[in-house]
Amino acid sequence: MFKYFEPNKIFLVTSKAPKYVLFLFIVIFSIGLAEALILSPEDYKQSHSVRIMYVHVPAAWISLGTFSAITLLSLVGYIFKIRNFFLISKSLAPSGLVFNIIALVTGAIWGKPTWGTWWAWDARITSMLILALFYIMYLVAWRIFENKDKAFKVTTIITIFGIINVPIIKYSVDWWNTLHQPASISMLSESSIHVSMMTPLLIMTAAFALFSLLIFLMKYNTELIKIKNKGLDRL
Amino acid sequence: MYGRKVKLRFFFVSLILITLALSVFLIIKSLEENVIFFKSPTEIKALGEIDKKKIRIGGMVKKNSISIISKQIKFVVTDFKNEINVIYSGVVPNLFAEEKGVVAEGFLKDKNYFLATKILAKHDENYMPPEVKAALEEK
Numbered sequence: 001m002f003k004y005f006e007p008n009k010i011f012l013v014t015s016k017a018p019k020y021v022l023f024l025f026i027v028i029f030s031i032g033l034a035e036a037l038i039l040s041p042e043d044y045k046q047s048h049s050v051r052i053m054y055v056h057v058p059a060a061w062i063s064l065g066t067f068s069a070i071t072l073l074s075l076v077g078y079i080f081k082i083r084n085f086f087l088i089s090k091s092l093a094p095s096g097l098v099f100n101i102i103a104l105v106t107g108a109i110w111g112k113p114t115w116g117t118w119w120a121w122d123a124r125i126t127s128m129l130i131l132a133l134f135y136i137m138y139l140v141a142w143r144i145f146e147n148k149d150k151a152f153k154v155t156t157i158i159t160i161f162g163i164i165n166v167p168i169i170k171y172s173v174d175w176w177n178t179l180h181q182p183a184s185i186s187m188l189s190e191s192s193i194h195v196s197m198m199t200p201l202l203i204m205t206a207a208f209a210l211f212s213l214l215i216f217l218m219k220y221n222t223e224l225i226k227i228k229n230k231g232l233d234r235l
Numbered sequence: 236m237y238g239r240k241v242k243l244r245f246f247f248v249s250l251i252l253i254t255l256a257l258s259v260f261l262i263i264k265s266l267e268e269n270v271i272f273f274k275s276p277t278e279i280k281a282l283g284e285i286d287k288k289k290i291r292i293g294g295m296v297k298k299n300s301i302s303i304i305s306k307q308i309k310f311v312v313t314d315f316k317n318e319i320n321v322i323y324s325g326v327v328p329n330l331f332a333e334e335k336g337v338v339a340e341g342f343l344k345d346k347n348y349f350l351a352t353k354i355l356a357k358h359d360e361n362y363m364p365p366e367v368k369a370a371l372e373e374k
Contacts, residue, residue, distance in 0.1 A: 041364035079244045115355045116328030122272035177271045184360040194363035
């Protein structure tokens, strides 16, 4: 039923990639940190607390993007029975969860001095917490189901349920009154973040994306080695 | 082009997605009251009767409306259509200021008076250095 793919050929590339990705990550992350912590100006209203945004926003973006990617891969993998897509999805999830938690924690740290509270049950924050729960559910499902076919089906179902939440997260700040501020960056209108603050934000996003890629490659290589150790050159 | 099974699976997945999206939409629609974090002064004015429960109201702090008498802070929350007077005693967050967003948690005395037990500052979506802000104000 499942299409064949050759882990050996893929492994040739993915086993060499991490060191280059790591190098690139260190370079971009250093530039990003220098921009975010030293070179960028303070905000007119919240002064230095604005620097938390350079971690908070990229982390939230990456966790949302990762979950969308996992869902897409799982759906296509399920419909066309492509096993490799499930391995990719499985390897993507841990870094997505980590960035989701980073977004929640940095949000709380920022919220205390600016809003005056660590946590509020508003639509944006609650839906982000729900996403973290979906990530955990997804990862736990891979551990519970020993049978691969069963694991593929169950994780696909979890992503379908979870993906409904993603647009809710995105538009929660527009649809309802929330404590969380509305989006500053949109496709259609001019960004309400000043250029001097936009630069570190984008560099940090690139750095976090590279970090995600690095963790993904390491996880993915582990999966490929597991297959090789079972004495199968094909899935 | 694709096998019957593939088409069936595609149909199956699409059905689940549509059903779920619709159900979630209906659930959230019916729970709208609880999903919103705060009510605006206009929504308070439209209330039939005053609730004894703890609620949150939000809006802008009206210009020149903050007055501090000993430990009590009084200010006006506005959404530029309606206004509500808020009385509060306690610590306010750093970002609490006139013409900035605020969310107050507490009890309605009547449709014009609100006794707050907690004040949260609402940050807006604008981020800029102080010099840019000053330049904008000069315009």
